[in-house]
Amino acid sequence: MKRRVLTQALLMGLVARPVFAANPPPALQETPGLLDKVKSGALPPIEKRLPQKPRVIESFSGSDGPGRHGGQLNMLVAATRDTRLMTIYSYTRLIVYDDKFKLHPDILESYEVKEGREFTLKLRAGHKWSDGHPFTTEDFRFFWEDIANNKDLSPNGPSVELLVEGKPPKVEILDELTIRYTWDKPNPDFIESQARAAPLFLFRPAHYLKTLHGKYTDEEEILKRYKGSRWSNVFKRQDAMYGNSNVDLPTLNPWVLTTVPPAQRFVFVRNPYFHRIDAKGKQLPYINDVIMTVVAANLIPAKAGLGESDLQPRYLGLRDYTFLRDAAKTSGIKALLWEKGSGSEVAFYPNMNANDETWRKLNRDVRFRRALSLAINRDELSDVVYSGLAKPSANTIMPRSPLFKPEYATKWATQDVKAANKLLDEIGLTKKGSDGIRLLPNGQPAMFVVEHSSEKADEVDNMTLVIDQWKKIGIKALLKPQTTDNFRLRTTSGEAIMTAYAGVTTAAPTPDTSPREFTPVMQGGLQWPKWGLYVESKGKQGEPCDMEVGKKLLELLQQWEQAVDSAGRRKAWEEILTVNADEVFSIGTVNEVRQPVTVGKKVRNVPEKGYWAWDPGGYIGLYEPDTFWIAG
Structure with a gap:
């Protein structure tokens, strides 16, 4: 982000x-x-x-x-x-x-x-x-x-x-x-x-936190004032x-x-x-x-439109705008539309660190990721979910960035069902059940769960339409909402096979902006959480990156970090973006949506x-x- x-x-x-x-x-x-x-x-x-x-x-x-x-x-x-x-x-x-x-x-x-x-x-x-x-x-x-x-x-x-x-x-x-x-x-x-x-x-604030720190205050005194088994647990909570x-x-x-x-x-x-x-x-x-004031997320647009919020920058979607604009005529609010900075309204993240061996192997096969991306009709997504006001795109940087190239947004991101089916056949997923769903090598249907934590109706509609389009190439997916904390835990632990979340937030970088979000160095990278955790924990948790293309990204990040001028940083950036576009580590849908x-x-x-x-x-x-x- x-x-x-x-x-x-x-x-x-x-x-x-x-x-x-x-x-x-x-x-x-x-x-x-x-x-x-x-x-x-x-x-x-x-x-x-x-x-x-x-x-x-x-x-x-x-x-x-x-x-x-x-x-x-x-x-x-x-x-x-x-x-x-x-x-x-x-x-x-x-x-x-x-x-x-x-x-x-x-x-x-x-x-x-x-x-x-x-x-x-x-x-x-x-x-x-x-x-x-x-x-x-x-x-x-x-x-x-x-x-x-x-x-x-x-x-x-x-x-x-x-x-x-x-x-x-x-x-x-x-x-x-x-x-x-x-x-x-x-x-x-x-x-x-x-x-x-x-x-x-x-x-x-040292003067306050020293009263909760074992170096400065006796642990018994700390635990008398706060519930906890150790002073460090109390400290972290406060x-x-x-x-x-x-x-x-x-x-x-x-x-x-x-x-x-x-x-x-x-x-x-x-x-x-x-x-x-x-x-x-x-x-x-x-x-x-x-x-x-805490209210149910699905009630916030209605309450904001009625004037119960003096300023509402969160929990509103483009689909709420018509109602908000009409409600403004009687409530007196202003319904503004701001430019939204995200590489994709919703992106899908195949977990290459999934525990399930079959799905981990598929997620790591670039042909599988490309097939899923090619199966998506992004124009239909824009028309149905965003009233035609969204731009089809991979999950990448946006045109306002000086680093932007059109191919970053279009590569493997234009619908081609025939090419998608061909890629899945090449992988070996040629057999199908009576329902048209492809069969995995173990004979089980090619069905997985897409886990998400969204409470926004337009995002769920986006995911639902994509899943319907995947079914047309013989891949079945089910949506499963999670709490945000559980969503993160299941992703990092490898229990989640695929997740859906917002797209990249490094959406309008310059050459001097860090490209870390596009490389496997952060636990928050949903497509490679264990690799990111390994880097963040300095090798104490997670797993070291064991894919050559992932290692290539790590090398390119190092090149960016060691570059002595903007030209060197630009070169590293362009290679990083090219690899991401070609490898489809995450599957974008649409961007340039208004907020x-x-x-x-x-x-x-x-x-x-x-x-x-x-x-x-x-x-x-x-x-x-x-x-x-x-x-x-």
Whole structure:
């Protein structure tokens, strides 16, 4: 799920300067909703809550800024675990993309890159966590020494993004506000790993988490306060930086969770120490509170259309748009259509690490994968499921990428039932049962289960139509929904033979974007989960890649990582994309589908046109929801 735009300037070692460098911050204005707390002494005044150099937001993605403070924003979610959406939407990171996909320091005051291997990060003086405790390099030291390199918490050691040729960086705390990471060779993943929707967090609130860490607090004391068999289990549960499920965990996000999960209604209140301001000196966010109400996913479109959600960027599909547009006439909402960034609306992933020997062998046979892809009538999919508004395509990058070539989208992705049948015959699946389904070598029908975790009707319709088309070439498949957690477990364990999920999210890369998603190095790669787990666990779990074409992709990824210029990285990218297109490791359907986003009649600064994708920016994160505001 990752789209990365790592600029050539960064790799060449230029300094990334603070966005406010040219002008001093404006005079600060106290937030009206916090005045009583300031007067009572419960909170310090604004000049003592903000960093000395806050990040100044001078332009807005919408046309209604700057805004005013106050109000409440209601959103609908489908599960308790969706508290993590606030981390994604808030998009508060060390470094962030803007809506033009350029990188800027955010939590950082500045950063400097030398030779692509030395990274010096400068924090903002006076920046504080949501509980008012100083945010300093001690929070980075604590993460590096006491989490990333603690065997109880990180048995596999630091994340792969922090390793270059298996070696970790030299980490230097230069002072309270400056930290440096240095590798012997360039690390092209480091900067972009900080700007992701799900970033590689390099820091933690040390002052809070030390109370749960066996190095700093007696284990008996920890277990008296929390249920658990070991301090490390308690720590992992409470360390919810991304999951955003621990009300006691300080945050740097614009809103702070106040509701203990599980619940049906989650309340997030403004962070009085948030580090961004507008050009008039008003502290962000503008909106006081965000309320997330849990409802059934299939009810969200109807409720959004009736105006029960002030902002709904999730759980809507293109098939809901006509209803939303019509409902807007009476409810007063806006029903927007944003550009959707995904290599395929739905893609099918033959699990080459499946435990079943027969199906593993078939999944690894490129003729089988090509046959399944050739059997799909993608034009029919577009017409029936997406009202003709989708583009037939393999699961690959999109035309907005400078790396795009038409053959990536069309190779083995144009319906040819005759060719599909011929490929299956070549494999040896020539015998059929009375029902027309081909027979496997063991005499059993060629029937498997496609496992998925989607709750969206259009995605299920997509899968259902594809399965009907596969039946015409003698392959029978059944759909089986799973919970997301079970879906992942069954895939990685090898129990799942084939899965259906969203397509690649590295959908509009540049040559300097990491091509990791197209290579077997991540557990999340549904077509090769055990190979990816093997890489991520540094050989302690999973299985080493044992297919020559997979090894070829690993070599090409290494070539990209070692390339000294953009031309070298482009060459590696093109070979990686060519291999993926020819080998059909995943089977795409359609892309370029639009994403409905509904906006309440009093909500301001949400752009009419936007790019809706996981990465970069976390769906609406690119557009800085802390700058959205409520009209009176």
